[in-house]
Amino acid sequence: MIYLDYQATTPLAPEAREAMLHWLGGPGSDGFANPHSPYRAGRAAAAAIEVARDQVAALLPPGGRVIFTSGATEALNLAIRGCDAGALAVSAIEHAAVLDTARALDPALTLLPVDRDGLVAADVVIPAGTGLVAVMQVNNEIGTVQPISAIAARAHAIGALVLCDAVQGAGKLAMPDGADLIAISAHKLYGPKGIGALWVRDGVTLDAQITGGGQEAGLRSGTLSPALAAGFGAAAHLCTTLWESDAEHVDRLWIQARTAFAGWALNGSATARWHGNLNVRLDGLDAARLMSECRTVAISAGSACASGSGRTSHVLRALGLSDKEAKNALRIGFGRYTGTEELDEAMAAITAAARAQGLPA
Structure with missing residues (x-):
C-alpha cells in the first residue's frame, strides 16, 4: 500500500518508537512504574515525562x-x-472537535465565514461580547493556513x-503568534496515538474537566503514560531537527x-x-468509487473522523461548493516518509482510476 493520508495520521517515527520501548516495561525492566509513585522507578518515569514535556514545549x-491530554479532541474540550x-x-x-463542542455550549455561536479560498x-468582524474565538492554523481537509495573528x-x-487548533501545523x-490556547496531537507529527497536549498561555486560567487525582497541574486527572509521553517528546524533538529538510521534501x-493533477481543480x-x-x-468524478477501486493507494475524501458518515464535507460547502462538487473531491496527504517514486506510482493509479470513469484525467 502507498500511504497518502498524512492528515488522518502520520507514520510513527522509528526514533519515537525506540524512545517508547523502555517505558512499556517487560521482563527485567521497571519502566512500567506509575510516574506518580514516590519510589525510584516512579520518579524515573516522572522524569521521563518532564523531559518529553520540554521537548513538546520546544514546538x-x-x-x-x-x-498532556489523551489527544487533541480532549485538549480542545479542555480549552473550550x-x-x-x-x-x-x-x-x-x-474540526468537529471544536464545532460540536462549541455548539453544545453556545447554540447561538457565531460562525466566522471563509472565502472561496x-x-x-x-x-473579520467578531461580535462584541464574544469570550472565545477558535480558528485553526492549518485546515485538516484543504490545508489552508489562516491569518491567526491578525x-x-x-x-x-x-x-x-x-484558541488555535494547531494539530496539522505543529512540527x-x-x-x-497571539493564541492563548493551542491544541496539538502526537500522531499528526510522527508520534504515537493516544496522547496530545494543550498549551496554555501564562495567566490564562481553566477549570478542570477531568477530576480525581489532580495530575497535570490539577487540570487533567489520570495516570500519564510515560511510553506515550516519551514517544511524543522524541517525535517533537525530531521535528525541531528536521524542520527544514521536511519542508523542502x-x-x-x-x-x-500538482503536475500530475494539472487538469484538476484545487480546493483552497x-x-x-x-x-x-x-x-x-x-467534475463528474465519483470519489467514493475511485477510492474503492484504487486499492493500492490510501487516500481519502476528507476528515477521517467523518469518514463513512455519508455527510458532505462542511469544509467544502463553506467554500461555496455544491454537494455534487464536494463529492468530486479527493484529499491526498504526504510527508517525511513519502518517496518520489511511490508518489508517481500513486498518481498514475489515481488518474487511471479516474479515466476508467470516462473522465479526462
Whole structure:
C-alpha cells in the first residue's frame, strides 16, 4: 500500500518508537512504574515525562505551559469548556472537535465565514461580547493556513481569548503568534496515538474537566503514560531537527503532485496553505468509487473522523461548493516518509482510476 493520508495520521517515527520501548516495561525492566509513585522507578518515569514535556514545549511559543491530554479532541474540550467563556465564535471550517463542542455550549455561536479560498478574513468582524474565538492554523481537509495573528489581535481588542487548533501545523510550521490556547496531537507529527497536549498561555486560567487525582497541574486527572509521553517528546524533538529538510521534501512532493493533477481543480488557496495537503476535484468524478477501486493507494475524501458518515464535507460547502462538487473531491496527504517514486506510482493509479470513469484525467 502507498500511504497518502498524512492528515488522518502520520507514520510513527522509528526514533519515537525506540524512545517508547523502555517505558512499556517487560521482563527485567521497571519502566512500567506509575510516574506518580514516590519510589525510584516512579520518579524515573516522572522524569521521563518532564523531559518529553520540554521537548513538546520546544514546538510551542514561550510563556506558557504544556498540559498532556489523551489527544487533541480532549485538549480542545479542555480549552473550550474550561475557559467558561460564554459567547463563542469559531470558523466555519473547524474540526468537529471544536464545532460540536462549541455548539453544545453556545447554540447561538457565531460562525466566522471563509472565502472561496478557505480563508477567514484578517479583518473579520467578531461580535462584541464574544469570550472565545477558535480558528485553526492549518485546515485538516484543504490545508489552508489562516491569518491567526491578525485574527487574534481583533479578538484581544474586544477582550476575547483565542484558541488555535494547531494539530496539522505543529512540527511543520511555526506556531502562530497571539493564541492563548493551542491544541496539538502526537500522531499528526510522527508520534504515537493516544496522547496530545494543550498549551496554555501564562495567566490564562481553566477549570478542570477531568477530576480525581489532580495530575497535570490539577487540570487533567489520570495516570500519564510515560511510553506515550516519551514517544511524543522524541517525535517533537525530531521535528525541531528536521524542520527544514521536511519542508523542502514536502515542497518537492507538492510540485510533483500538482503536475500530475494539472487538469484538476484545487480546493483552497494555492498560496496560503501547507504543501503536505493536496485537495483536488474533477467534475463528474465519483470519489467514493475511485477510492474503492484504487486499492493500492490510501487516500481519502476528507476528515477521517467523518469518514463513512455519508455527510458532505462542511469544509467544502463553506467554500461555496455544491454537494455534487464536494463529492468530486479527493484529499491526498504526504510527508517525511513519502518517496518520489511511490508518489508517481500513486498518481498514475489515481488518474487511471479516474479515466476508467470516462473522465479526462
